Amino acid sequence: MADDRLTTLAGRRVVVTGATNGLGMATARALARAGLRVVLAVRDVELGEQRAREFGGECEVAALDLADLASVRAFADDLDGPIDYLINNAGVFPHQHRTTADGFEMGIGTNFLGPFALTNLLLPRIERQIVSVASDAHRGATLDPDDLDLSSARWSPPRAYARSKLAVMLWGLELDRRLRAERSPVTAMLTTPGWVASNISNKPGLGVAHKVVQSTASAFANDVDAGAQTTLYCLTEPIAPGSYVGVDGLWALRGDPVLFGRSSAACDFDVAGRLWAKAEELTGAKWPL
Helix, strand or coil: CCHHHHHCCCCCEEEEECCCCHHHHHHHHHHHHCCCEEEEEECCHHHHHHHHHHHCCEEEEEECCCCCHHHHHHHHHHCCCCEEEEEECCCCCCCCCCECCCCCEHHHHHHHHHHHHHHHHHHHHEEEEEEEECCHHHHHCCCCHHHCCCCCCCCCHHHHHHHHHHHHHHHHHHHHHHHHHCCCCCEEEEECCCCECCCCCCCCCCHHHHHHHHHHHHHHCECHHHHCHHHHHHHHCCCCCCCEEEECCHHHCCCCEEECCCCHHHHCHHHHHHHHHHHHHHHCCCCCC
16 A cells, blocks of 8 residues: 555544554554554553554554453543544454453454444544454354354354454444444445464464464465555545455465455344344443434
């Protein structure tokens, strides 16, 4: 992406979740250096302050833990003023079967329910666009809105992750439908960065596996700056509301941003509507428009 496209957005305000590492860090850094006013919404405020100093530009740091709805509500309450863009970037790969502070399965709670609540709470103040980072892992998933915690099915890290990203895809589908129905000026986009060489596998007990992943990724994956381009593309290119943006390389692992197709399961408006209703019930964050 040409830097001059991004600099045309200078002065606008953007919230980036998970802005201390990986894709979120690369996204926030590019936006700050292009002259946008960036809110780093992060769990580790001290590291967030360090990143703000590294990025330069106009950054503010605010505490946000998407695995804790109390933190989500506090962030929304404490953040003043209008927002041009919300980038729902933060997420986890659930290496262990754990629950969030609110008792949700960690993957679905952090990757979907937390961002869902955050978006509904902030939506009355968002003026331009919402970009949510999904994953092509959604293609191998199915989802039952009445069993988001996988209590009736075998849990595994890949299954939990893929289901959480299918939930993001379906949420994005319904969010786009609702915004259009309201004739809102706000648009909603979905992205996948391809395979990104990040620190997602760098967890306790995964030392050897992490080295294998990193070695393979160096040959086949985007680095974090290239991975962030799909998100930045949504902000700068004249693409249709509701678009899903991926990468154009072999097996969609790396490459430049391009409009992407999605699985048939991610196009099911009935399931998307049921998922939305269940998310409102679980989080208490109702549609505000």
